[in-house]
Amino acid sequence: MSPKKWWHFLILFVVVGTLVLTALTALAVSIIYPTLPSLEILTNYRPKLSLKIYSAEGALIGEFGEERRAFVKIENVPASMKDAVLAIEDRRFYQHNGIDTKGIVRAIRNNVMGVSHEGASTITMQVAKNFFSQPGGKRDMITKIKEALLAIKIEKTISKDQILELYLNQIYLGQRSYGFAAASQVYFGKQLKDLNLAEAALLAGMPKAPSRYNPYTHEKRAMVRQNEVLRDMLRYGFIQQNEFDKAMNTKLKFKPAKSVKNLSADYVAEIVRISMFNRYGEDIYQSGYKVYTTIKKSNQEAANAAVVQGIIDYELRHGYRGPEKTIAINTNGDLKTFAVTALDEIEEYNRFVPALVTQVSKKSISAITKSGDNLEVTGAGLKLIEKHLLSKVETPQAVKVGAIIRVTKLNGEWIVVQLPQVEASLIALNPETGAVNALIGGFDFTRSKFNHVTQAWRQPGSSFKPFVYSAAIEKGFTPASVVDDAPFSLSAEEVGSRESWEPHNFDDKYSGPIRLRTALTKSKNMVSIRVLQAIGPRYAQSYITKFGFNPKDHPAYLAMALGAGSTTSWQLAAGYAVFANSGYQVKPYLISKIVDSDGRVVESVDPTKHISAYRVIDQRNAFLMTSMMQDVINLGTARQANVLGRSDIAGKTGTTNNQMDVWFAGFNPKEVAVAWMGYDSPKSLGRDETGGKAALPIWIKYMESALKGVPIYQYKIPQGVVKLKINPDDGTLAGDFDEGVDEYFYHENPPPSASYDIPSLEGTTEQDYARPNSMDMITNPMQPNSRAAPVEERRLDGAQKTEKPRREPSADSETESNPLSRIFNSGR
Numbered sequence: 001m002s003p004k005k006w007w008h009f010l011i012l013f014v015v016v017g018t019l020v021l022t023a024l025t026a027l028a029v030s031i032i033y034p035t036l037p038s039l040e041i042l043t044n045y046r047p048k049l050s051l052k053i054y055s056a057e058g059a060l061i062g063e064f065g066e067e068r069r070a071f072v073k074i075e076n077v078p079a080s081m082k083d084a085v086l087a088i089e090d091r092r093f094y095q096h097n098g099i100d101t102k103g104i105v106r107a108i109r110n111n112v113m114g115v116s117h118e119g120a121s122t123i124t125m126q127v128a129k130n131f132f133s134q135p136g137g138k139r140d141m142i143t144k145i146k147e148a149l150l151a152i153k154i155e156k157t158i159s160k161d162q163i164l165e166l167y168l169n170q171i172y173l174g175q176r177s178y179g180f181a182a183a184s185q186v187y188f189g190k191q192l193k194d195l196n197l198a199e200a201a202l203l204a205g206m207p208k209a210p211s212r213y214n215p216y217t218h219e220k221r222a223m224v225r226q227n228e229v230l231r232d233m234l235r236y237g238f239i240q241q242n243e244f245d246k247a248m249n250t251k252l253k254f255k256p257a258k259s260v261k262n263l264s265a266d267y268v269a270e271i272v273r274i275s276m277f278n279r280y281g282e283d284i285y286q287s288g289y290k291v292y293t294t295i296k297k298s299n300q301e302a303a304n305a306a307v308v309q310g311i312i313d314y315e316l317r318h319g320y321r322g323p324e325k326t327i328a329i330n331t332n333g334d335l336k337t338f339a340v341t342a343l344d345e346i347e348e349y350n351r352f353v354p355a356l357v358t359q360v361s362k363k364s365i366s367a368i369t370k371s372g373d374n375l376e377v378t379g380a381g382l383k384l385i386e387k388h389l390l391s392k393v394e395t396p397q398a399v400k401v402g403a404i405i406r407v408t409k410l411n412g413e414w415i416v417v418q419l420p421q422v423e424a425s426l427i428a429l430n431p432e433t434g435a436v437n438a439l440i441g442g443f444d445f446t447r448s449k450f451n452h453v454t455q456a457w458r459q460p461g462s463s464f465k466p467f468v469y470s471a472a473i474e475k476g477f478t479p480a481s482v483v484d485d486a487p488f489s490l491s492a493e494e495v496g497s498r499e500s501w502e503p504h505n506f507d508d509k510y511s512g513p514i515r516l517r518t519a520l521t522k523s524k525n526m527v528s529i530r531v532l533q534a535i536g537p538r539y540a541q542s543y544i545t546k547f548g549f550n551p552k553d554h555p556a557y558l559a560m561a562l563g564a565g566s567t568t569s570w571q572l573a574a575g576y577a578v579f580a581n582s583g584y585q586v587k588p589y590l591i592s593k594i595v596d597s598d599g600r601v602v603e604s605v606d607p608t609k610h611i612s613a614y615r616v617i618d619q620r621n622a623f624l625m626t627s628m629m630q631d632v633i634n635l636g637t638a639r640q641a642n643v644l645g646r647s648d649i650a651g652k653t654g655t656t657n658n659q660m661d662v663w664f665a666g667f668n669p670k671e672v673a674v675a676w677m678g679y680d681s682p683k684s685l686g687r688d689e690t691g692g693k694a695a696l697p698i699w700i701k702y703m704e705s706a707l708k709g710v711p712i713y714q715y716k717i718p719q720g721v722v723k724l725k726i727n728p729d730d731g732t733l734a735g736d737f738d739e740g741v742d743e744y745f746y747h748e749n750p751p752p753s754a755s756y757d758i759p760s761l762e763g764t765t766e767q768d769y770a771r772p773n774s775m776d777m778i779t780n781p782m783q784p785n786s787r788a789a790p791v792e793e794r795r796l797d798g799a800q801k802t803e804k805p806r807r808e809p810s811a812d813s814e815t816e817s818n819p820l821s822r823i824f825n826s827g828r
Contacts (some may be wrong), residue, residue, distance in 0.1 A: 080196075087229060089207065268295055323357075330491065369407065430670065522637065662685060
């Protein structure tokens with residue numbers, strides 16, 4: 001029967017059209033489906049995971065790779081995060097087969113009726129797009145059909161939970177972060193499992209347009225989108241009303257933009273990155289390796305604070321150089337917007353925040369920071385610029401309205417600072433293992449990547465003297481040996497140069513004959529030179545290798561006694577660790593273990609490999625040197641450290657010619673730290689700047705935190721050391737009725753006295769004298785008048801070997817080798 005009415009033709013048209021469309025769709029599917037890509041990339045998913053570097057406790061200190069990503073298995077994703085994503089992106093995810101036909105109909109209806117503007121893309125289709133479509137490629141009808149068919153294929157191949165897992169870990173969320181776990185760290189500094197509902201909702205709203213809803217650049221827009229997510233969660237039964245109300249009233253705290261780290265240790269991260277690159281090459285940037293360092297979070301934070309405070313104090317002593325620039329303020333518009341725009345191109349370094357001065361009085365200034373915060377600085381916060389406020393004389397240092405300055409928060413209060421030209425560094429390590437506890441390579445890594453701990457070869461100055469004194473003790477000197485502190489000069493011929501050499505003490509004061517202990521305490525240069533002259537520079541050059549120094553960096557000239565060679569803070573800390581641990585050489589290290597993306601430990605460090613199996617210097621030598629360096633703090637150039645109230649700390653200040661480098665190296669048996677200050681292009685820090693004034697305060701502030709709660713160590717006299725009363729004037733043994741001072745000596749090398757009898761060691765035990773868990777002493781073959789009995793060397797692993805007795809030198813050879821005679825007969 002042929003159609004006779006118009007609606008018959010309409011029905012026929014619809015039926016035929018449907019059949020044709022179905023046939024074309026079937027044809028398209030039959031042609032396109034076989035060409036769809038293999039799903040191996042999904043079934044064997046290996047995400048590109050960046051290299052991450054952590055502190056010992058697991059605080060993130062660095063991440064390297066094009067994509068920030070942290071893979072999380074679906075069972076470890078909190079329900080609130082999954083529900084938020086499903087509510088806003090695909091609430092029928094667990095019901096459809098990859099294409100949500102009901103969702104498509106709903107989207108068409110709402111878009112036509114103007115109810116809302118929404119898409120019909122499912123999570124499965126987005127997975128297909130993210131994995132198989134060219135980023136930024138052409139989006140035509142064929143592409144969309146391919147993605148839809150691919151979604152169906154995906155649904156038939158892997159489970160719903162696997163699809164959701166892929167989506168949650170692969171989706172881009174801005175700030176180079178891929179996946180919700182990475183975004184959680186980037187925006188909130190939290191693990192995914194620690195997010196609250198409000199934070200989860202904000203992240204769930206970002207896949208639609210990461211740049212549009214970035215809370216750093218569009219906070220209001222991001223919050224509107226977050227509210228939309230929460231309303232959908234409530235509407236579709238993912239949360240209850242009380243949960244909705246609580247989340248809507250939760251104030252979000254975002255992590256500072258560009259900061260993904262939980263701990264500031266950029267110089268450490270860079271050392272580790274280079275080390276990993278040297279081991280594994282370019283693959284590290286997408287390998288997912290996790291490197292755990294020896295850095296302790298609390299120690300690193302204390303080091304950061306100490307270095308910044310030391311730099312601020314130095315800048316205060318040397319005055320304000322002036323605003324970075326001064327601009328005319330346009331008061332017609334919004335002042336906050338004007339300030340933020342004016343400061344946009346000025347970088348913030350180490351929390352030294354750029355700020356625009358908006359009001360000035362003699363007692364306060366008002367300013368707006370780069371982030372738009374209004375602040376007022378008063379009182380002590382103005383110390384740097386107080387002389388330059390409302391000055392009647394126009395100077396480059398004048399601070400007025402429109403000046404761009406720097407401010408930072410110190411102890412909760414804003415203070416005015418300036419970007420330093422000077423640099424400072426600090427390294428701290430455990431002397432028992434070599435593990436580095438804290439490392440600050442400079443003021444700010446983004447400003448200067450040059451690491452002043454590992455790369456800066458500088459003169460150590462007087463901080464090198466303890467190594468020379470240690471060598472002298474092995475040549476027969478004692479802390480009571482008397483040496484003349486008097487000026488002298490050497491001709492050009494004698495020193496092998498074009499000019500004569502006339503060294504002097506730092507303060508140009510001379511004390512005449514004084515004991516070695518006093519000389520080190522007061523850092524007497526003349527005594528150090530005469531001591532080195534007596535033992536021989538070549539012997540000292542060889543001896544310092546026991547502490548890890550390279551002889552070529554310390555030429556065998558008398559100037560070695562004043563630290564005229566070159567070293568790094570890293571080396572100096574290792575050297576002082578030998579004194580701190582009673583004689584064992586250590587090799588500092590930063591990496592404790594490396595874990596791959598599957599959680600397997602690839603490498604782990606054995607701490608015993610970083611400390612020598614045998615003592616490199618006599619335990620007695622380490623004890624005597626530590627005792628002398630304790631007096632540097634108790635009575636000498638580092639008296640300021642007594643503020644710590646500890647009897648177990650020791651160390652030495654260092655100041656080079658013209659105050660170009662200043663140091664303090666100090667320790668107790670659990671912590672060694674070396675602080676340094678100077679300019680990158682060496683120049684004087686100022687006439688009054690010394691190790692005790694510029695470097696020691698950094699060390700004190702660090703140690704105040706690092707040693708908090710650490711019991712004060714009670715040093716015990718090692719076997720083979722005796723404590724005797726001596727005459728403080730000439731270092732000889734005090735008589736029975738003479739007043740004297742206590743001093744320590746090797747048992748076989750007592751102070752001179754005709755009637756002196758060596759006390760018997762019978763009845764003494766290692767437990768009486770030695771440090772807990774310490775080893776027996778090792779007789780040093782360099783000792784010229786050694787009468788010590790043969791002793792055992794005890795290895796760290798418990799193995800033992802017996803050293804053969806050494807033949808005692810004859811009286812003649814003993815006299816010839818006595819360095820004291822060389823001093824008193826030299827005439828210099």
